[in-house]
Amino acid sequence: xxxxxxxxxxxxxxxxxxxxxxxxxxxxxxxxxxxxxxxxxxxxxxxxxxxxxxxxxxxxxxxxxxxxxxxxxxxxxxxxxxxxxxxxxxxxxxxxxxxxxxxxxxxxxxxxxxxxxxxxxxxxxxxxxxxxxxxxxxxxxxxxxxxxxxxxxxxxxxxxxxxxxxxxxxxxxxxxxxxxxxxxxxxxxxxxxxxxxxxxxxxxxxxxxxxxxxxxxxxxxxxxxxxxxxxxxxxxxxxxxxxxxxxxxxxxxxxxxxxxxxxxxxxxxxxxxxxxxxxxxxxxxxxxxxxxxxxxxxxxxxxxxxxxxxxxxxxxxxxxxxxxxxxxxxxxxxxxx
Amino acid sequence: xxxxxxxxxxxxxxxxxxxxxxxxxxxxxxxxxxxxxxxxxxxxxxxxxxxxxxxxxxxxxxxxxxxxxxxxxxxxxxxxxxxxxxxxxxxxxxxxxxxxxxxxxxxxxxxxxxxxxxxxxxxxxxxxxxxxxxxxxxxxxxxxxxxxxxxxxxxxxxxxxxxxxxxxxxxxxxxxxxxxxxxxxxxxxxxxxxxxxxxxxxxxxxxxxxxxxxxxxxxxxxxxxxxxxxxxxxxxxxxxxxxxxxxxxxxxxxxxxxxxxxxxxxxxxxxxxxxxxxxxxxxxxxxxxxxxxxxxxxxxxxxxxxxxxxxxxxxx
Numbered sequence: 263x264x265x266x267x268x269x270x271x272x273x274x275x276x277x278x279x280x281x282x283x284x285x286x287x288x289x290x291x292x293x294x295x296x297x298x299x300x301x302x303x304x305x306x307x308x309x310x311x312x313x314x315x316x317x318x319x320x321x322x323x324x325x326x327x328x329x330x331x332x333x334x335x336x337x338x339x340x341x342x343x344x345x346x347x348x349x350x351x352x353x354x355x356x357x358x359x360x361x362x363x364x365x366x367x368x369x370x371x372x373x374x375x376x377x378x379x380x381x382x383x384x385x386x387x388x389x390x391x392x393x394x395x396x397x398x399x400x401x402x403x404x405x406x407x408x409x410x411x412x413x414x415x416x417x418x419x420x421x422x423x424x425x426x427x428x429x430x431x432x433x434x435x436x437x438x439x440x441x442x443x444x445x446x447x448x449x450x451x452x453x454x455x456x457x458x459x460x461x462x463x464x465x466x467x468x469x470x471x472x473x474x475x476x477x478x479x480x481x482x483x484x485x486x487x488x489x490x491x492x493x494x495x496x497x498x499x500x501x502x503x504x505x506x507x508x509x510x511x512x513x514x515x516x517x518x519x520x521x522x523x524x525x526x527x528x529x530x531x532x533x534x535x536x537x538x539x540x541x542x543x544x545x546x547x548x549x550x551x552x553x554x555x556x557x558x559x560x561x562x563x564x565x566x567x568x569x570x571x572x573x574x575x576x577x578x579x580x581x582x583x584x585x586x587x588x589x590x591x592x593x594x595x596x597x598x599x
Numbered sequence: 600x601x602x603x604x605x606x607x608x609x610x611x612x613x614x615x616x617x618x619x620x621x622x623x624x625x626x627x628x629x630x631x632x633x634x635x636x637x638x639x640x641x642x643x644x645x646x647x648x649x650x651x652x653x654x655x656x657x658x659x660x661x662x663x664x665x666x667x668x669x670x671x672x673x674x675x676x677x678x679x680x681x682x683x684x685x686x687x688x689x690x691x692x693x694x695x696x697x698x699x700x701x702x703x704x705x706x707x708x709x710x711x712x713x714x715x716x717x718x719x720x721x722x723x724x725x726x727x728x729x730x731x732x733x734x735x736x737x738x739x740x741x742x743x744x745x746x747x748x749x750x751x752x753x754x755x756x757x758x759x760x761x762x763x764x765x766x767x768x769x770x771x772x773x774x775x776x777x778x779x780x781x782x783x784x785x786x787x788x789x790x791x792x793x794x795x796x797x798x799x800x801x802x803x804x805x806x807x808x809x810x811x812x813x814x815x816x817x818x819x820x821x822x823x824x825x826x827x828x829x830x831x832x833x834x835x836x837x838x839x840x841x842x843x844x845x846x847x848x849x850x851x852x853x854x855x856x857x858x859x860x861x862x863x864x865x866x867x868x869x870x871x872x873x874x875x876x877x878x879x880x881x882x883x884x885x886x887x888x889x890x891x892x893x894x895x896x897x898x899x900x901x902x903x904x905x906x907x908x909x910x911x912x913x914x915x
Contacts, residue, residue, distance in 0.1 A: 316813075319817050321813055321816055321817055346822070350819045350820075350821055351819065352819070353816065353817055353818060353819035354817060354818035354819035354820075355819055358817060358818065359814075359817040361810060361813070361814055361817075363810060366809065366810040366811060367810045367811050367813075367814040368811055368814070369811040369814075369815065369829055369833070370811070370833065370907070370908070370909060371832050371833055371906065371907055371908060371909075372829075373908075380815075380818065380820070381818045381819070384818065384819050384820065385819060416908040416909070418908075418909050429814075432818070433818075
């Protein structure tokens with residue numbers, strides 16, 4: 263415990279001012295990412311995972327709709343206190359981000375090469391020519407064939423997989439210490455997904471950069487991440503390393519998510535498991551545990567008082583009144599089978 | 600890109616053909632005989648008939664068209680009945696003031712519209728946005744001659760900073776040239792800017808919400824570059840369309856403004872030749888004006904391709 267983590271999010275809250283009043287989309291989340299580590303952030307759409315990722319880079323509209331609370335420490339500096347100019351030096355240089363849909367995230371009127379070169383020229387003293395040469399190198403590194411040719415092409419001329427590779431090349435241009443990937447494979451074909459994931463894992467190993475991998479796909483998490491944070495309705499409900507989480511989930515929501523993964527060897531006549539009910543809207547948050555209305559374990563107390571977020575085993579934090587009971591159940595189940 | 604260009608140009612040929620037929624027919628079907636107009640009321644029927652033959656007006660209409668169009672294709676638009684010059688000379692000498700005025704007015708319109716439109720988009724919903732939109736509504740509502748009269752009264756008569764009317768060619772010196780054009784250009788440009796401002800605002804608003812704007816910000820691009828490089832270029836296609844339209848209107852249709860400020864441009868040429876029933880000139884000018892419109896549209900199409908690679912590359 264000598265080195266501080268690369269990124270430490272501390273009691274982060276993100277409020278939005280909307281027509282329906284102030285809404286808290288992210289409500290006091292804390293987690294950290296160590297250098298070189300891949301942390302998965304999992305949850306349904308609307309749970310606040312994308313808002314969290316954009317808050318880290320301060321990409322949300324701060325002029326009149328967003329307000330932050332808490333701390334986001336990057337190498338000890340609180341990003342929420344930095345002026346815009348300071349953030350501009352960090353964005354794309356120290357921390358960069360891959361977005362969900364590569365086509366809409368690339369500017370259609372500039373060539374791939376000039377968009378990669380732009381990152382380089384923003385953060386390094388480098389000539390346009392050298393930046394383009396480096397862009398070709400980066401494209402080659404991400405496995406794009408004939409990068410000398412591709413560098414002059416425009417986003418609409420590339421396939422979905424190649425666009426995401428180009429996007430990755432762009433984010434890696436300045437060798438950031440932290441990469442935030444916001445559902446980078448959701449918009450891609452399954453076969454391309456696997457290629458992109460392999461590429462990201464390879465780059466993580468080679469360059470030793472930390473990664474926050476945001477997804478709703480637990481399969482991807484199992485393959486890629488070393489630690490997982492599960493979010494529900496603006497809060498973290500469970501955090502554990504990936505083996506523990508899959509072997510002994512302690513939050514009913516995590517359990518539900520896992521059961522929802524279709525199993526190849528299961529009986530096909532059985533219906534897929536679904537988590538009952540719908541995610542409540544943010545202006546209508548339950549008073550007790552936020553998951554209680556959909557939770558099979560919920561009792562009187564769950565509906566009345568919100569459970570605390572506590573460490574139940576080393577590195578395994580859960581926000582549930584029944585965490586111990588669920589842990590026991592899981593143990594018995596694994597004993598039987 | 601070259602193929603795209605060739606295709607665009609080839610597509611113009613049928614357009615221009617149809618236009619030439621329509622212009623010719625309208626002018627020849629309208630009542631009134633050029634020969635009797637030229638000779639005046641005191642002419643005898645014999646004289647009129649002789650002139651009709653001389654001008655070729657006794658031929659069947661398709662033959663008249665063939666004669667006219669072959670001359671036009673050779674660059675000969677005919678002779679004016681009243682002015683001692685050919686139609687092309689008349690157009691050429693009236694084109695210079697109109698072009699100067701149009702370019703100046705367009706520059707003024709863009710200088711007003713682009714920054715205001717961007718500001719309004721960036722501060723959407725604020726007082727600044729509402730003020731800009733209010734003025735733009737006003738600009739679209741009032742006709743440019745009203746603004747022209749107001750400017751003449753204020754700047755020309757009351758303050759006496761600028762001449763109220765007239766025109767000096769560029770050869771008389773740049774300031775002398777501009778001095779006479781400022782008021783008409785401002786009154787035209789300010790009105791034209793109203794539409795361009797609206798277009799800029801709505802087009803920018805659309806682009807500002809795009810994912811690639813957020814992605815560019817996540818790379819560390821600075822605010823200014825974000826707006827003027829990443830957003831404006833994407834937002835510019837619809838703006839360019841409006842610019843093309845307004846510029847076409849300026850070159851060909853600033854008739855009222857040219858009359859108010861007594862500028863000897865195309866507008867005046869049209870009005871005068873219509874009053875005198877100078878058929879050859881009317882025919883020539885209208886054809887010329889149409890060609891200008893078509894040509895401006897061609898340039899706009901080419902610029903689309905320059906700005907947006909998707910236009911340039913996908914139409915191959």
